[in-house]
Amino acid sequence: MTESTQVLHQLKVATNYSKLAMHKCGPRSFKSGQGAMCKVLYKFGDGKLSLKKLEERLGWDGHEVIRVAEKAQENGYVCFATSKKGKLSVALTDKGTMVVEKRLAAEDRAADEVLEGLTDKERECLLKLTGKVIESCKAMGVDYRTIAVKGCRDRKPGHHHSHSCCRH
Numbered sequence: 001m002t003e004s005t006q007v008l009h010q011l012k013v014a015t016n017y018s019k020l021a022m023h024k025c026g027p028r029s030f031k032s033g034q035g036a037m038c039k040v041l042y043k044f045g046d047g048k049l050s051l052k053k054l055e056e057r058l059g060w061d062g063h064e065v066i067r068v069a070e071k072a073q074e075n076g077y078v079c080f081a082t083s084k085k086g087k088l089s090v091a092l093t094d095k096g097t098m099v100v101e102k103r104l105a106a107e108d109r110a111a112d113e114v115l116e117g118l119t120d121k122e123r124e125c126l127l128k129l130t131g132k133v134i135e136s137c138k139a140m141g142v143d144y145r146t147i148a149v150k151g152c153r154d155r156k157p158g159h160h161h162s163h164s165c166c167r168h
Helices: 003-025 033-044 049-057 061-073 096-112 118-138 144-150
Strands: 048-049 078-082 088-092
Touching: 003 096, 033 048, 033 061, 033 078, 033 088, 033 096, 048 049, 048 118, 049 061, 049 088, 061 078, 061 088, 088 096
Parallel strands: none
Antiparallel strands: 048 088, 078 088
């Protein structure tokens, strides 16, 4: 193994351990479903976004956005609103905002616990180093959002998830 390979392997292992620790110490993931939608509304839409913007931010198709929004509405996290121009949007309710804020605070506490072994200077250095790794990957043409959203490396038109390349 080259030094570069060892470094990236160590970074991957540290990331996996961090994810497990965050899951153990913090809130459930915001990566899918109602949690993801509420987090996007909270962070990017000031509590409200059009269906089109939600589709773009989440990387979901329109039917999935509506399905998840309807479920979140049943749970009291969001409500639907119509603009004067007739565009449908989704907005966080007070309950939805409270849940997101509670989960983000728990996430922060868990992150602090995971990194408590590092000094402030080491945290700053880690942030800079990982930022450089991210920029190198972007310069190589890697689009993290596409990979994270699609979960599959096969990007050919007409590609369907009926084979074993995709994780379910």
